[in-house]
Amino acid sequence: MQGSALRALERIRIVLVGTQHPRNIGSAARALKAMGFGAIHLVAPEKFPHADATALAAGADDLLDGAQIRPTLAEAVAGCTLVLGSTATQRAVPMPELSPREAAARLLEASRYGDVALVFGPERSGLENTELQRCHASVCIPTDPDFSSLNLAQAVQVLAYELRLAAMAQEGLDAARPPPDACPPATHDAMERFFAHLDQALHAIDFHKGRSGMTVMRRLRRLFLRTAPDERELRMLHGILADAQRMARLAGAKKVP
Amino acid sequence: MQGSALRALERIRIVLVGTQHPRNIGSAARALKAMGFGAIHLVAPEKFPHADATALAAGADDLLDGAQIRPTLAEAVAGCTLVLGSTATQRAVPMPELSPREAAARLLEASRYGDVALVFGPERSGLENTELQRCHASVCIPTDPDFSSLNLAQAVQVLAYELRLAAMAQEGLDAARPPPDACPPATHDAMERFFAHLDQALHAIDFHKGRSGMTVMRRLRRLFLRTAPDERELRMLHGILADAQRMARLAGAKKVP
Numbered sequence: 422m423q424g425s426a427l428r429a430l431e432r433i434r435i436v437l438v439g440t441q442h443p444r445n446i447g448s449a450a451r452a453l454k455a456m457g458f459g460a461i462h463l464v465a466p467e468k469f470p471h472a473d474a475t476a477l478a479a480g481a482d483d484l485l486d487g488a489q490i491r492p493t494l495a496e497a498v499a500g501c502t503l504v505l506g507s508t509a510t511q512r513a514v515p516m517p518e519l520s521p522r523e524a525a526a527r528l529l530e531a532s533r534y535g536d537v538a539l540v541f542g543p544e545r546s547g548l549e550n551t552e553l554q555r556c557h558a559s560v561c562i563p564t565d566p567d568f569s570s571l572n573l574a575q576a577v578q579v580l581a582y583e584l585r586l587a588a589m590a591q592e593g594l595d596a597a598r599p600p601p602d603a604c605p606p607a608t609h610d611a612m613e614r615f616f617a618h619l620d621q622a623l624h625a626i627d628f629h630k631g632r633s634g635m636t637v638m639r640r641l642r643r644l645f646l647r648t649a650p651d652e653r654e655l656r657m658l659h660g661i662l663a664d665a666q667r668m669a670r671l672a673g674a675k676k677v678p
Numbered sequence: 679m680q681g682s683a684l685r686a687l688e689r690i691r692i693v694l695v696g697t698q699h700p701r702n703i704g705s706a707a708r709a710l711k712a713m714g715f716g717a718i719h720l721v722a723p724e725k726f727p728h729a730d731a732t733a734l735a736a737g738a739d740d741l742l743d744g745a746q747i748r749p750t751l752a753e754a755v756a757g758c759t760l761v762l763g764s765t766a767t768q769r770a771v772p773m774p775e776l777s778p779r780e781a782a783a784r785l786l787e788a789s790r791y792g793d794v795a796l797v798f799g800p801e802r803s804g805l806e807n808t809e810l811q812r813c814h815a816s817v818c819i820p821t822d823p824d825f826s827s828l829n830l831a832q833a834v835q836v837l838a839y840e841l842r843l844a845a846m847a848q849e850g851l852d853a854a855r856p857p858p859d860a861c862p863p864a865t866h867d868a869m870e871r872f873f874a875h876l877d878q879a880l881h882a883i884d885f886h887k888g889r890s891g892m893t894v895m896r897r898l899r900r901l902f903l904r905t906a907p908d909e910r911e912l913r914m915l916h917g918i919l920a921d922a923q924r925m926a927r928l929a930g931a932k933k934v935p
Contacts, residue, residue, distance in 0.1 A: 448829065448832070451827065451828075451829060451832075452828070452829075452832055454822065454825045454827075455821045455822060455825055455826060455827055455828050455832075456821065456822065457821075457822040479827055479829070480825065480827055481825070481827075521839075522843075562839070563842060563843070563846060564712045564713065564714075564842075565711065565712055565713065565714040568711045568712055568737065568738070569712060570708065570711075570712055570736055570737055570738075571708075571709070571712050572705065572708060572709070572736070574832070575705070575708075575709055575712075575831070575832065575835045578832045578835050578836060579835060579836065579839050582778075582819070582836050582839075585820060585821075586779075586820070589820065623918065625925075626918070626921040626922050626924070626925045627921060627925075628917065628918055628921045637914060640910075640911060640914060641914070644905055644907060644911050645905070647904075647905045647906075648901055648902070648904045648905030649904075650901060653897075654897060654901050657894060657897060657898070660885065661880065661883070661885055664883040664884060664885045665883050665922045665925065667883070667929075668882075668883045668884075668922065668925040668926045668928075668929045669925045669929075670929075671925075671928075671929030672924075672925045672926075672927075672928030672929045
Protein backbone atom coordinates (compact mmCIF):
# COMPACT_ATOMS: atom_id res chain seq x y z
CA MET A 422 0.00 0.00 0.00
CA GLN A 423 1.38 3.35 -0.97
CA GLY A 424 0.88 6.50 1.03
CA SER A 425 0.30 9.82 -0.63
CA ALA A 426 4.00 10.66 -0.34
CA LEU A 427 4.62 7.84 -2.75
CA ARG A 428 1.88 8.91 -5.09
CA ALA A 429 3.76 12.18 -5.45
CA LEU A 430 6.76 10.16 -6.60
CA GLU A 431 4.84 8.19 -9.20
CA ARG A 432 5.11 10.87 -11.84
CA ILE A 433 8.85 11.32 -11.41
CA ARG A 434 10.79 9.20 -13.87
CA ILE A 435 14.31 8.34 -12.80
CA VAL A 436 16.14 7.74 -16.08
CA LEU A 437 19.56 6.07 -16.35
CA VAL A 438 21.16 6.68 -19.74
CA GLY A 439 23.68 4.28 -21.26
CA THR A 440 24.61 2.69 -17.94
CA GLN A 441 27.77 0.62 -18.37
CA HIS A 442 27.81 -1.54 -15.25
CA PRO A 443 24.70 -3.63 -14.51
CA ARG A 444 25.60 -3.59 -10.82
CA ASN A 445 24.89 0.13 -10.79
CA ILE A 446 21.44 -0.50 -12.24
CA GLY A 447 20.82 -3.00 -9.45
CA SER A 448 22.10 -0.63 -6.74
CA ALA A 449 20.08 2.23 -8.16
CA ALA A 450 16.93 0.08 -8.21
CA ARG A 451 17.48 -0.84 -4.56
CA ALA A 452 18.01 2.80 -3.62
CA LEU A 453 14.92 3.86 -5.54
CA LYS A 454 12.70 1.19 -4.04
CA ALA A 455 13.86 2.04 -0.52
CA MET A 456 13.00 5.68 -1.19
CA GLY A 457 9.51 4.69 -2.37
CA PHE A 458 9.86 4.74 -6.14
CA GLY A 459 7.98 2.09 -8.06
CA ALA A 460 9.87 2.19 -11.35
CA ILE A 461 13.24 2.64 -13.01
CA HIS A 462 13.73 3.91 -16.57
CA LEU A 463 16.70 2.84 -18.67
CA VAL A 464 17.97 4.22 -21.95
CA ALA A 465 20.09 1.77 -23.94
CA PRO A 466 21.82 0.07 -20.98
CA GLU A 467 25.01 -1.72 -22.04
CA LYS A 468 24.14 -4.98 -20.25
CA PHE A 469 20.64 -5.62 -19.04
CA PRO A 470 19.11 -7.80 -17.74
CA HIS A 471 22.18 -9.12 -15.95
CA ALA A 472 22.90 -11.27 -12.91
CA ASP A 473 24.97 -8.46 -11.35
CA ALA A 474 22.00 -6.12 -11.50
CA THR A 475 19.74 -8.67 -9.84
CA ALA A 476 22.33 -9.41 -7.13
CA LEU A 477 22.80 -5.76 -6.21
CA ALA A 478 19.07 -5.01 -6.32
CA ALA A 479 18.79 -7.10 -3.13
CA GLY A 480 15.06 -7.51 -3.30
CA ALA A 481 14.15 -4.68 -5.64
CA ASP A 482 13.72 -7.25 -8.41
CA ASP A 483 10.26 -5.96 -9.25
CA LEU A 484 11.77 -2.65 -10.37
CA LEU A 485 14.26 -4.49 -12.59
CA ASP A 486 11.58 -6.81 -14.00
CA GLY A 487 9.39 -3.83 -14.81
CA ALA A 488 12.22 -1.58 -16.01
CA GLN A 489 11.07 0.84 -18.71
CA ILE A 490 13.71 0.45 -21.43
CA ARG A 491 13.87 2.91 -24.33
CA PRO A 492 16.39 3.25 -27.16
CA THR A 493 16.77 7.02 -26.84
CA LEU A 494 16.55 9.69 -24.18
CA ALA A 495 13.92 11.49 -26.26
CA GLU A 496 11.61 8.49 -25.96
CA ALA A 497 12.32 8.05 -22.26
CA VAL A 498 11.31 11.63 -21.44
CA ALA A 499 8.49 11.93 -24.01
CA GLY A 500 5.55 13.74 -22.47
CA CYS A 501 7.56 15.13 -19.55
CA THR A 502 6.99 18.76 -18.64
CA LEU A 503 10.25 19.11 -16.71
CA VAL A 504 13.53 17.30 -17.36
CA LEU A 505 16.55 17.74 -15.09
CA GLY A 506 19.97 16.29 -15.84
CA SER A 507 22.42 15.18 -13.18
CA THR A 508 25.96 16.42 -13.79
CA ALA A 509 29.16 15.88 -11.86
CA THR A 510 30.79 19.18 -12.64
CA GLN A 511 30.38 22.34 -14.64
CA ARG A 512 29.85 21.59 -18.32
CA ALA A 513 30.55 23.36 -21.57
CA VAL A 514 26.83 23.97 -21.80
CA PRO A 515 26.11 26.70 -19.30
CA MET A 516 22.64 26.17 -17.93
CA PRO A 517 20.81 26.77 -14.69
CA GLU A 518 22.32 24.57 -12.00
CA LEU A 519 20.19 23.37 -9.12
CA SER A 520 21.23 21.83 -5.85
CA PRO A 521 19.68 18.41 -5.12
CA ARG A 522 17.25 20.03 -2.70
CA GLU A 523 16.18 22.70 -5.18
CA ALA A 524 15.84 20.04 -7.87
CA ALA A 525 13.64 17.89 -5.64
CA ALA A 526 11.36 20.82 -4.91
CA ARG A 527 11.11 21.73 -8.60
CA LEU A 528 10.38 18.15 -9.67
CA LEU A 529 7.76 17.65 -6.97
CA GLU A 530 6.05 20.89 -7.84
CA ALA A 531 6.04 20.20 -11.58
CA SER A 532 4.87 16.61 -11.07
CA ARG A 533 1.51 17.96 -9.97
CA TYR A 534 0.81 18.86 -13.59
CA GLY A 535 2.28 15.87 -15.39
CA ASP A 536 5.24 13.55 -15.71
CA VAL A 537 8.74 14.85 -15.00
CA ALA A 538 12.16 13.26 -15.31
CA LEU A 539 15.53 13.21 -13.60
CA VAL A 540 18.24 11.90 -15.90
CA PHE A 541 21.62 10.32 -15.10
CA GLY A 542 24.33 9.76 -17.73
CA PRO A 543 26.79 6.89 -18.17
CA GLU A 544 29.34 6.26 -15.42
CA ARG A 545 32.43 7.26 -17.33
CA SER A 546 31.34 10.34 -19.20
CA GLY A 547 28.03 11.56 -17.79
CA LEU A 548 25.37 13.11 -19.99
CA GLU A 549 26.47 14.36 -23.39
CA ASN A 550 25.93 17.98 -24.26
CA THR A 551 23.20 17.12 -26.76
CA GLU A 552 21.42 15.25 -23.97
CA LEU A 553 21.87 18.11 -21.52
CA GLN A 554 20.35 20.42 -24.09
CA ARG A 555 17.11 18.48 -23.68
CA CYS A 556 17.13 19.36 -19.98
CA HIS A 557 15.61 22.42 -18.38
CA ALA A 558 18.38 22.58 -15.78
CA SER A 559 21.20 20.53 -14.35
CA VAL A 560 21.46 19.11 -10.87
CA CYS A 561 24.83 18.94 -9.20
CA ILE A 562 25.53 17.18 -5.91
CA PRO A 563 28.04 19.32 -4.03
CA THR A 564 31.29 17.40 -3.67
CA ASP A 565 34.81 18.09 -2.57
CA PRO A 566 36.34 20.07 -5.46
CA ASP A 567 39.42 17.85 -5.29
CA PHE A 568 37.46 14.58 -5.48
CA SER A 569 34.15 14.89 -7.20
CA SER A 570 33.94 11.21 -8.10
CA LEU A 571 30.52 9.97 -7.03
CA ASN A 572 29.38 6.52 -7.98
CA LEU A 573 26.26 6.55 -10.18
CA ALA A 574 24.14 4.62 -7.70
CA GLN A 575 25.31 6.94 -4.92
CA ALA A 576 24.17 9.95 -6.93
CA VAL A 577 20.82 8.28 -7.55
CA GLN A 578 20.58 7.57 -3.82
CA VAL A 579 21.16 11.18 -2.82
CA LEU A 580 18.64 12.57 -5.29
CA ALA A 581 16.05 9.89 -4.49
CA TYR A 582 16.50 10.69 -0.80
CA GLU A 583 15.90 14.39 -1.39
CA LEU A 584 12.84 13.56 -3.48
CA ARG A 585 11.46 11.35 -0.72
CA LEU A 586 11.98 14.13 1.84
CA ALA A 587 10.29 16.63 -0.45
CA ALA A 588 7.38 14.25 -1.03
CA MET A 589 7.02 13.67 2.69
CA ALA A 590 7.04 17.40 3.32
CA GLN A 591 4.45 17.95 0.62
CA GLU A 592 2.23 15.27 2.09
CA GLY A 593 2.11 17.34 5.24
CA LEU A 594 1.09 20.37 3.23
CA ASP A 595 -2.36 21.24 2.08
CA ALA A 596 -2.79 20.30 -1.53
CA ALA A 597 -2.64 23.78 -2.93
CA ARG A 598 -4.33 24.07 -6.30
CA PRO A 599 -2.78 25.67 -9.34
CA PRO A 600 -3.98 29.19 -10.20
CA PRO A 601 -7.35 29.14 -12.00
CA ASP A 602 -6.07 30.29 -15.40
CA ALA A 603 -3.07 27.97 -15.37
CA CYS A 604 -2.48 26.15 -18.61
CA PRO A 605 -0.59 22.82 -18.62
CA PRO A 606 3.15 23.22 -19.21
CA ALA A 607 4.29 22.15 -22.65
CA THR A 608 5.58 18.61 -22.97
CA HIS A 609 9.07 17.67 -24.08
CA ASP A 610 7.69 16.70 -27.50
CA ALA A 611 5.89 20.01 -27.91
CA MET A 612 9.08 21.88 -27.01
CA GLU A 613 11.03 19.91 -29.62
CA ARG A 614 8.41 20.77 -32.26
CA PHE A 615 8.76 24.41 -31.27
CA PHE A 616 12.54 24.31 -31.58
CA ALA A 617 12.25 22.71 -35.02
CA HIS A 618 9.84 25.47 -36.09
CA LEU A 619 12.13 28.13 -34.62
CA ASP A 620 15.09 26.75 -36.55
CA GLN A 621 13.10 26.77 -39.81
CA ALA A 622 11.94 30.33 -39.20
CA LEU A 623 15.47 31.54 -38.48
CA HIS A 624 16.60 30.07 -41.78
CA ALA A 625 13.63 31.62 -43.55
CA ILE A 626 14.41 35.13 -42.32
CA ASP A 627 18.10 34.51 -43.10
CA PHE A 628 19.22 35.05 -39.53
CA HIS A 629 22.17 32.68 -39.81
CA LYS A 630 23.68 34.41 -42.86
CA GLY A 631 25.82 31.48 -43.83
CA ARG A 632 26.98 30.67 -40.30
CA SER A 633 26.10 27.38 -38.69
CA GLY A 634 22.97 27.89 -36.65
CA MET A 635 24.05 25.42 -34.01
CA THR A 636 25.38 27.81 -31.41
CA VAL A 637 22.38 30.06 -31.77
CA MET A 638 19.96 27.16 -31.46
CA ARG A 639 21.78 25.89 -28.40
CA ARG A 640 21.43 29.28 -26.75
CA LEU A 641 17.80 29.62 -27.76
CA ARG A 642 17.01 26.13 -26.46
CA ARG A 643 18.51 27.09 -23.14
CA LEU A 644 16.61 30.34 -23.00
CA PHE A 645 13.22 28.80 -23.81
CA LEU A 646 13.68 25.67 -21.69
CA ARG A 647 14.49 27.93 -18.79
CA THR A 648 11.22 29.78 -19.11
CA ALA A 649 9.25 26.50 -19.48
CA PRO A 650 6.37 27.84 -21.60
CA ASP A 651 2.89 26.45 -21.16
CA GLU A 652 0.80 25.22 -24.09
CA ARG A 653 -0.89 28.56 -24.69
CA GLU A 654 2.41 30.43 -24.73
CA LEU A 655 3.83 27.91 -27.15
CA ARG A 656 0.84 28.41 -29.51
CA MET A 657 1.51 32.14 -29.42
CA LEU A 658 5.20 31.64 -30.23
CA HIS A 659 4.32 29.30 -33.12
CA GLY A 660 1.99 32.01 -34.42
CA ILE A 661 4.76 34.61 -34.37
CA LEU A 662 7.12 32.26 -36.20
CA ALA A 663 4.48 31.49 -38.82
CA ASP A 664 4.01 35.21 -39.51
CA ALA A 665 7.77 35.76 -39.77
CA GLN A 666 7.92 32.88 -42.25
CA ARG A 667 5.03 34.38 -44.21
CA MET A 668 6.90 37.69 -44.49
CA ALA A 669 10.03 35.83 -45.61
CA ARG A 670 8.02 34.07 -48.33
CA LEU A 671 6.58 37.35 -49.54
CA ALA A 672 10.04 38.94 -49.46
CA GLY A 673 11.46 35.96 -51.33
CA ALA A 674 8.67 36.15 -53.88
CA LYS A 675 9.63 39.77 -54.42
CA LYS A 676 13.35 39.10 -54.83
CA VAL A 677 12.63 36.61 -57.62
CA PRO A 678 11.24 38.83 -60.34
CA MET B 679 43.83 21.62 -0.18
CA GLN B 680 40.86 21.63 2.12
CA GLY B 681 38.38 24.46 2.29
CA SER B 682 36.99 25.65 5.57
CA ALA B 683 33.84 23.58 5.06
CA LEU B 684 36.05 20.53 5.33
CA ARG B 685 37.66 21.67 8.51
CA ALA B 686 34.23 21.47 10.09
CA LEU B 687 34.11 17.81 9.06
CA GLU B 688 37.53 16.94 10.46
CA ARG B 689 36.22 16.30 13.92
CA ILE B 690 33.41 14.02 12.78
CA ARG B 691 34.44 10.37 12.87
CA ILE B 692 32.51 8.10 10.55
CA VAL B 693 32.77 4.67 12.17
CA LEU B 694 31.90 1.39 10.43
CA VAL B 695 31.47 -1.46 12.91
CA GLY B 696 32.02 -5.10 11.97
CA THR B 697 31.60 -4.53 8.24
CA GLN B 698 31.22 -7.84 6.44
CA HIS B 699 31.80 -6.93 2.80
CA PRO B 700 35.04 -5.11 1.98
CA ARG B 701 33.36 -3.62 -1.08
CA ASN B 702 31.12 -1.64 1.24
CA ILE B 703 34.18 -0.23 2.98
CA GLY B 704 35.53 0.83 -0.40
CA SER B 705 32.23 2.39 -1.49
CA ALA B 706 31.88 4.15 1.83
CA ALA B 707 35.42 5.54 1.55
CA ARG B 708 34.65 6.89 -1.92
CA ALA B 709 31.43 8.48 -0.70
CA LEU B 710 33.19 10.02 2.29
CA LYS B 711 36.06 11.43 0.27
CA ALA B 712 33.67 12.94 -2.29
CA MET B 713 31.80 14.62 0.56
CA GLY B 714 35.05 16.06 1.90
CA PHE B 715 35.92 13.69 4.71
CA GLY B 716 39.58 12.88 5.20
CA ALA B 717 39.29 9.69 7.22
CA ILE B 718 37.35 6.49 7.76
CA HIS B 719 37.18 4.61 11.05
CA LEU B 720 36.72 0.84 11.18
CA VAL B 721 35.90 -1.40 14.12
CA ALA B 722 36.90 -5.05 13.61
CA PRO B 723 36.15 -5.29 9.88
CA GLU B 724 35.74 -8.88 8.73
CA LYS B 725 38.09 -8.53 5.73
CA PHE B 726 40.39 -5.56 5.47
CA PRO B 727 42.52 -4.56 3.68
CA HIS B 728 41.01 -6.28 0.65
CA ALA B 729 41.19 -5.90 -3.13
CA ASP B 730 37.40 -5.39 -3.30
CA ALA B 731 37.65 -2.42 -0.96
CA THR B 732 40.38 -0.85 -3.06
CA ALA B 733 38.48 -1.45 -6.31
CA LEU B 734 35.31 0.17 -5.04
CA ALA B 735 37.16 3.09 -3.44
CA ALA B 736 37.88 4.28 -7.00
CA GLY B 737 40.59 6.70 -6.01
CA ALA B 738 39.83 7.14 -2.33
CA ASP B 739 42.76 4.84 -1.53
CA ASP B 740 44.25 7.37 0.84
CA LEU B 741 41.27 6.95 3.16
CA LEU B 742 41.69 3.17 3.06
CA ASP B 743 45.45 3.37 3.58
CA GLY B 744 44.95 5.67 6.54
CA ALA B 745 41.92 3.84 7.93
CA GLN B 746 41.71 4.07 11.70
CA ILE B 747 41.14 0.47 12.78
CA ARG B 748 40.12 -0.35 16.36
CA PRO B 749 39.12 -3.64 17.97
CA THR B 750 36.09 -2.24 19.77
CA LEU B 751 33.53 0.50 19.35
CA ALA B 752 34.51 1.89 22.73
CA GLU B 753 38.02 2.55 21.49
CA ALA B 754 36.80 4.00 18.17
CA VAL B 755 34.65 6.62 19.87
CA ALA B 756 36.97 7.32 22.79
CA GLY B 757 37.05 11.02 23.54
CA CYS B 758 33.93 11.83 21.56
CA THR B 759 31.44 14.24 23.08
CA LEU B 760 28.54 13.06 20.92
CA VAL B 761 27.97 9.62 19.39
CA LEU B 762 25.06 8.91 17.06
CA GLY B 763 24.16 5.44 15.82
CA SER B 764 22.62 4.77 12.42
CA THR B 765 19.68 2.35 12.54
CA ALA B 766 17.43 0.96 9.84
CA THR B 767 14.31 0.75 11.95
CA GLN B 768 13.04 1.26 15.46
CA ARG B 769 14.96 -0.85 17.92
CA ALA B 770 14.23 -2.51 21.19
CA VAL B 771 16.35 0.17 22.84
CA PRO B 772 14.13 3.20 23.11
CA MET B 773 16.23 6.26 22.48
CA PRO B 774 15.90 9.62 20.80
CA GLU B 775 15.67 9.19 17.04
CA LEU B 776 16.95 11.90 14.72
CA SER B 777 16.42 12.42 11.02
CA PRO B 778 19.62 12.60 8.93
CA ARG B 779 19.26 16.37 8.71
CA GLU B 780 18.78 16.78 12.46
CA ALA B 781 21.71 14.43 13.07
CA ALA B 782 23.97 16.44 10.76
CA ALA B 783 23.08 19.67 12.53
CA ARG B 784 23.69 18.11 15.96
CA LEU B 785 27.03 16.61 14.94
CA LEU B 786 28.25 19.84 13.35
CA GLU B 787 27.27 21.87 16.34
CA ALA B 788 28.88 19.50 18.80
CA SER B 789 32.04 19.18 16.70
CA ARG B 790 32.87 22.77 17.57
CA TYR B 791 33.69 21.61 21.07
CA GLY B 792 35.44 18.31 20.39
CA ASP B 793 35.36 15.07 18.43
CA VAL B 794 32.03 13.46 17.59
CA ALA B 795 31.11 10.18 15.90
CA LEU B 796 28.49 8.70 13.62
CA VAL B 797 28.42 4.90 13.82
CA PHE B 798 27.17 2.31 11.32
CA GLY B 799 26.63 -1.37 12.22
CA PRO B 800 27.28 -4.52 10.20
CA GLU B 801 25.29 -5.03 6.98
CA ARG B 802 23.17 -7.95 8.12
CA SER B 803 22.20 -7.02 11.64
CA GLY B 804 23.01 -3.37 12.23
CA LEU B 805 24.27 -2.10 15.56
CA GLU B 806 23.70 -4.34 18.56
CA ASN B 807 21.73 -3.03 21.49
CA THR B 808 24.85 -2.83 23.65
CA GLU B 809 26.46 -0.69 20.95
CA LEU B 810 23.39 1.51 20.59
CA GLN B 811 23.50 2.08 24.31
CA ARG B 812 26.80 3.86 23.79
CA CYS B 813 25.04 6.30 21.51
CA HIS B 814 23.35 9.53 22.51
CA ALA B 815 20.69 9.08 19.86
CA SER B 816 19.92 7.05 16.77
CA VAL B 817 19.71 8.32 13.21
CA CYS B 818 17.20 6.79 10.84
CA ILE B 819 17.05 7.46 7.11
CA PRO B 820 13.37 7.60 6.12
CA THR B 821 12.59 4.70 3.80
CA ASP B 822 9.53 3.09 2.33
CA PRO B 823 7.97 1.11 5.19
CA ASP B 824 7.62 -1.88 2.88
CA PHE B 825 11.25 -1.88 1.72
CA SER B 826 13.63 -0.36 4.21
CA SER B 827 16.67 -2.19 2.86
CA LEU B 828 19.40 0.39 2.36
CA ASN B 829 22.89 -0.73 1.45
CA LEU B 830 25.48 0.26 4.06
CA ALA B 831 27.46 2.46 1.65
CA GLN B 832 24.23 4.14 0.54
CA ALA B 833 23.39 4.97 4.13
CA VAL B 834 26.90 6.36 4.63
CA GLN B 835 26.44 8.40 1.43
CA VAL B 836 23.18 9.98 2.59
CA LEU B 837 24.52 10.93 6.01
CA ALA B 838 27.83 12.18 4.62
CA TYR B 839 25.88 14.28 2.12
CA GLU B 840 23.78 15.83 4.89
CA LEU B 841 26.92 16.52 6.89
CA ARG B 842 28.55 18.23 3.91
CA LEU B 843 25.47 20.40 3.37
CA ALA B 844 25.42 21.30 7.04
CA ALA B 845 29.12 22.14 6.97
CA MET B 846 28.68 24.25 3.85
CA ALA B 847 25.72 26.06 5.38
CA GLN B 848 27.79 26.69 8.48
CA GLU B 849 30.51 28.22 6.38
CA GLY B 850 27.95 30.37 4.62
CA LEU B 851 28.79 28.80 1.32
CA ASP B 852 26.27 28.56 -1.43
CA ALA B 853 26.11 25.16 -3.07
CA ALA B 854 25.10 26.63 -6.39
CA ARG B 855 27.58 28.62 -8.43
CA PRO B 856 26.91 30.73 -11.49
CA PRO B 857 27.97 29.07 -14.75
CA PRO B 858 31.57 29.87 -15.74
CA ASP B 859 30.83 31.97 -18.83
CA ALA B 860 27.87 33.73 -17.27
CA CYS B 861 27.04 37.05 -18.83
CA PRO B 862 25.51 39.80 -16.67
CA PRO B 863 21.71 39.64 -16.56
CA ALA B 864 19.99 42.26 -18.63
CA THR B 865 18.92 45.39 -16.82
CA HIS B 866 15.36 46.55 -16.49
CA ASP B 867 15.99 49.25 -19.13
CA ALA B 868 17.47 46.73 -21.53
CA MET B 869 14.43 44.49 -21.05
CA GLU B 870 12.10 47.42 -21.79
CA ARG B 871 14.03 48.26 -24.96
CA PHE B 872 13.66 44.62 -25.99
CA PHE B 873 9.91 44.64 -25.35
CA ALA B 874 9.54 47.83 -27.41
CA HIS B 875 11.48 46.24 -30.25
CA LEU B 876 9.40 43.05 -29.94
CA ASP B 877 6.18 45.06 -30.16
CA GLN B 878 7.40 46.89 -33.28
CA ALA B 879 8.46 43.64 -34.92
CA LEU B 880 5.09 42.02 -34.19
CA HIS B 881 3.37 44.94 -35.87
CA ALA B 882 5.77 44.75 -38.79
CA ILE B 883 5.06 41.08 -39.47
CA ASP B 884 1.35 41.77 -39.00
CA PHE B 885 0.99 39.38 -36.08
CA HIS B 886 -1.78 41.37 -34.46
CA LYS B 887 -4.03 41.40 -37.52
CA GLY B 888 -6.07 44.30 -36.33
CA ARG B 889 -6.43 43.06 -32.74
CA SER B 890 -4.99 45.04 -29.87
CA GLY B 891 -1.55 43.67 -29.15
CA MET B 892 -1.88 44.31 -25.43
CA THR B 893 -2.80 40.82 -24.30
CA VAL B 894 -0.08 39.28 -26.43
CA MET B 895 2.53 41.70 -25.14
CA ARG B 896 1.48 41.04 -21.57
CA ARG B 897 1.96 37.32 -22.10
CA LEU B 898 5.28 37.78 -23.87
CA ARG B 899 6.54 40.05 -21.14
CA ARG B 900 5.71 37.42 -18.56
CA LEU B 901 7.40 34.71 -20.62
CA PHE B 902 10.63 36.63 -21.22
CA LEU B 903 10.83 38.13 -17.74
CA ARG B 904 10.53 34.62 -16.33
CA THR B 905 13.55 33.44 -18.31
CA ALA B 906 15.58 36.52 -17.29
CA PRO B 907 17.83 36.76 -20.36
CA ASP B 908 21.39 37.93 -20.00
CA GLU B 909 22.88 40.66 -22.20
CA ARG B 910 24.21 38.28 -24.83
CA GLU B 911 20.88 36.49 -25.13
CA LEU B 912 19.13 39.82 -25.50
CA ARG B 913 21.48 40.84 -28.33
CA MET B 914 20.64 37.59 -30.11
CA LEU B 915 16.89 38.20 -29.71
CA HIS B 916 17.27 41.76 -31.04
CA GLY B 917 19.09 40.31 -34.04
CA ILE B 918 16.24 37.91 -34.76
CA LEU B 919 13.68 40.71 -34.52
CA ALA B 920 15.74 42.92 -36.84
CA ASP B 921 15.82 40.18 -39.47
CA ALA B 922 12.07 39.61 -39.16
CA GLN B 923 11.55 43.37 -39.65
CA ARG B 924 13.86 43.32 -42.68
CA MET B 925 11.76 40.54 -44.23
CA ALA B 926 8.59 42.50 -43.49
CA ARG B 927 10.06 45.57 -45.22
CA LEU B 928 10.98 43.54 -48.27
CA ALA B 929 7.54 41.95 -48.30
CA GLY B 930 5.90 45.34 -47.88
CA ALA B 931 8.04 46.84 -50.66
CA LYS B 932 6.68 44.09 -52.86
CA LYS B 933 3.06 44.70 -51.94
CA VAL B 934 3.30 48.36 -52.89
CA PRO B 935 3.94 48.20 -56.62
